[in-house]
Amino acid sequence: MAAPIILTTYDWVPKGPRGFVRDLRVRWALEEAGLAYAVRTTPFENRGAEHFERQPFGQVPFIDDDGIRVFESGAILLHLGKKSETLMPRDPQGEADTTQWVIAALNSIEMVSVPWWFIRAPDKDDNPLEGWLRDRFKRLDAVLSGRQWLAASRFTIADLLMADVLRVPRKLGALDGFASLISYVERVTARPAFLKAVDDQMAHFAAGDQHRTRTP
Ligand SMILES: N[C@@H](CCC(=O)N[C@@H](CS)C(=O)NCC(=O)O)C(=O)O
Structure with missing residues (x-):
């Protein structure tokens, strides 16, 4: 039997990011694929140094898959896609479409949405990235108004990643007016594997709270 994949995340994070820490993407994919972890x-x-040795920016997640070590959530999803057809189609066009949308989620949407969110001030509407973000959402909304899934006419890691990338903007109201994006995020995040991944992450960090109160 194959050794379980080891997923590393933080021992604890403050309450704000819980449910959004990027190990969620990996938990979700592993649940979808039914891979042991x-x-x-x-x-x-x-x-510490060990962390920076595994992830040069001191971030999470990273995995160890029977000696193969991978960091960056997108790279991890592509690695898992090689192990599971549930995550990544095997026909060449389906695989290419999935890969391009994985990269688009990271490099065309998250690349704008994360800085937008970091510089956002809730009481002001003069975020200099607002127009750029809205233009990206407008284009993506047009794509998703004509189809349910980004690639291969079925759920893939492209949807897992894109929906997760859209969760923070949605929570902050930035998807308001983009009906196709809102229903897309709702559809993808209604999947049982997503709900389990969120529950597991919340329980994981709650256990970290217990440990902190016990440790002086
Ligand atoms: N591009 C990285 C980003 C990873 C990332 O931002 N991880 C966050 C948790 S969701 C983190 O470790 N933040 C702490 C920090 O950046 O110091 C990936 O997708 O894996």
Whole structure:
């Protein structure tokens, strides 16, 4: 039997990011694929040399798959896609479409949405990235008004990643007016594997709370 994939995330994070830490993407994909995995932790505070040796920016997630070590959530999803047809189609066009939308989620949407969110001030509407973000959403909304899934006419890691990337903007109201994007995020995040991944992540960080109260 294959060794379980080891997924590493933080031991604890503040309440705000819980449910959004990027190990969620990996948990979700592993659940969709039915691959065996175990979760290990690295300290959120006082990140040590071992952490930077595994993830050069001191971030999570990273995995160890029977000796193959991968960091970057997108790279991890592509790695898992090679192991599971549920995540990545095997026909060449389906595979190419899935890969291009994985990269688009990271490099055309998240590349704009994360800086937009970081510089956003809730009481002001003069975010200089607003127009850029809205233009990206307008284009993506047009794509998704004509179809349910981004690639291969079925769920793939492209949808998993795109829906997850859209969750923070949706929570902050940035998808308002983009009906196809809202129903897309709702459809993709209604999947049982997503709901389990969120529950597991919340339980994981809640257990970290217990540990912190016990440890002086
Ligand atoms: N591009 C990286 C980003 C990873 C990332 O931002 N991870 C966050 C948690 S969701 C983190 O570790 N933040 C702490 C930090 O950047 O110091 C990926 O997709 O894996």
